[in-house]
Amino acid sequence: MKNKYIPLSKPFFGKEEKAAVAKAMDSGWVTLGPKTFEFEESFKKYVAAKYAVGVSSATAGLHLAMIVANIKKGDEIIAPTFTFAATINPALHLGAKPVLVDIKKDTFNIDTDLIEKKITKKTRAIVPVHYAGQTVNMDQVMSLARKYKLLVIEDAAHALGSKYKNKSAGSIGDMTVFSFHPIKNITTGDGGMVTTNNKSFDELMRLYRLHGMNKEAWKRLSKTGNWYYEITVPGYKYNMTDIAASIGIEQLKKLKIFNKKRKVLKDLYSKEFKEIPEITVPFVHKDSEHAWNLYSILLDIESLKISRNDFIEELKKYNIGSSVYFMPLHLHPYYKKILGYKKGDFPNAEWVYERILSIPLYPAMSTSDVLYVARTIKSIIKKYKKN
Numbered sequence: 001m002k003n004k005y006i007p008l009s010k011p012f013f014g015k016e017e018k019a020a021v022a023k024a025m026d027s028g029w030v031t032l033g034p035k036t037f038e039f040e041e042s043f044k045k046y047v048a049a050k051y052a053v054g055v056s057s058a059t060a061g062l063h064l065a066m067i068v069a070n071i072k073k074g075d076e077i078i079a080p081t082f083t084f085a086a087t088i089n090p091a092l093h094l095g096a097k098p099v100l101v102d103i104k105k106d107t108f109n110i111d112t113d114l115i116e117k118k119i120t121k122k123t124r125a126i127v128p129v130h131y132a133g134q135t136v137n138m139d140q141v142m143s144l145a146r147k148y149k150l151l152v153i154e155d156a157a158h159a160l161g162s163k164y165k166n167k168s169a170g171s172i173g174d175m176t177v178f179s180f181h182p183i184k185n186i187t188t189g190d191g192g193m194v195t196t197n198n199k200s201f202d203e204l205m206r207l208y209r210l211h212g213m214n215k216e217a218w219k220r221l222s223k224t225g226n227w228y229y230e231i232t233v234p235g236y237k238y239n240m241t242d243i244a245a246s247i248g249i250e251q252l253k254k255l256k257i258f259n260k261k262r263k264v265l266k267d268l269y270s271k272e273f274k275e276i277p278e279i280t281v282p283f284v285h286k287d288s289e290h291a292w293n294l295y296s297i298l299l300d301i302e303s304l305k306i307s308r309n310d311f312i313e314e315l316k317k318y319n320i321g322s323s324v325y326f327m328p329l330h331l332h333p334y335y336k337k338i339l340g341y342k343k344g345d346f347p348n349a350e351w352v353y354e355r356i357l358s359i360p361l362y363p364a365m366s367t368s369d370v371l372y373v374a375r376t377i378k379s380i381i382k383k384y385k386k387n
């Protein structure tokens with residue numbers, strides 16, 4: 001039994017991030033300004049996109065992307081049911097209808113073979129989600145989008161550092177949204193980034209992220225600036241801050257090391273679980289370079305006398321955090337009510353939901369912590385095995 005709690009995830013900050021925050025504070029300018037632009041520059045280089053727009057969260061980024069995609073009342077977007085609410089809530093805010101699609105049982109990603117029959121005259125965009133950092137079949141998504149003249153807005157909240165056929169997530173769809181929430185591959189406290197190769201999307205998102213002002217404050221308020229601005233669209237307050245960007249610049253430098261460490265640790269888990277028939281370890285598709293934001297196993301609940309939820313409670317007794325990513329959207333009361341979905345509509349997502357368990361994985365985790373978690377899981381399985 002470990003004395004310390006092993007959480008599902010934990011951000012890692014070094015002295016570089018702390019020094020960068022202090023420097024931003026001392027600079028006299030802490031909100032959207034030069035540091036955000038610097039972070040945007042290094043971010044777009046990293047994912048090989050032409051433009052990157054720093055925002056306050058991926059949720060804000062998804063909202064901006066859908067606004068500049070001109071998604072409006074009566075339109076439809078296509079998204080997987082196996083995702084976080086933030087993937088579809090922005091569409092609802094715009095009066096559009098999210099049309100959900102089932103997932104594949106191996107990758108937990110949207111089943112791209114099921115998308116075409118969900119496309120109607122009202123469909124405007126496909127919003128694929130790269131679950132846990134494993135990329136969606138983007139060839140199929142992009143070819144459907146071209147055929148039906150739809151936009152592709154990727155939810156890459158888990159996928160910073162992921163690649164699809166050697167192309168970085170963030171360089172494929174029309175717009176790609178990343179998250180810097182503390183559970184993601186890098187963090188700025190909270191924050192997000194939208195990448196695109198489309199100049200007008202970039203310009204519009206910059207406008208909408210800060211009230212719709214045609215001149216950003218740090219340019220107006222600098223010594224050489226001028227106070228005058230005009231409102232050209234009804235914008236939002238979705239900008240990144242320079243404090244957050246200062247953290248992000250340093251975190252991005254460490255991303256390769258972070259993701260490499262995640263991979264080493266997940267290999268250790270998968271090795272430990274190799275001989276355990278009650279556990280299915282994550283499958284990795286050959287076209288995907290996985291960023292391992294989450295390590296999610298499937299429990300063979302038919303051969304166990306314990307439910308997945310009780311398994312989580314049992315792990316807590318051993319000071320181990322774990323969680324469920326995700327409860328499918330169509331099972332949440334609100335979406336059931338307004339979108340008319342019911343249990344049984346997406347059998348694969350429901351099957352996965354009953355069995356899935358995300359267990360601790362983060363760069364600062366030690367190999368002995370991984371072994372402790374793996375061995376505890378194996379001992380619980382042994383204890384609750386049927387006959």
Ligand SMILES: *Cc1c(COP(=O)(O)O)cnc(C)c1O
Binds near residue numbers: 056057058158180
């Ligand atoms: C975390 C997450 C988001 C939201 O990210 P925020 O930066 O917290 O807004 C969106 N989609 C998915 C799939 C996520 O996991």
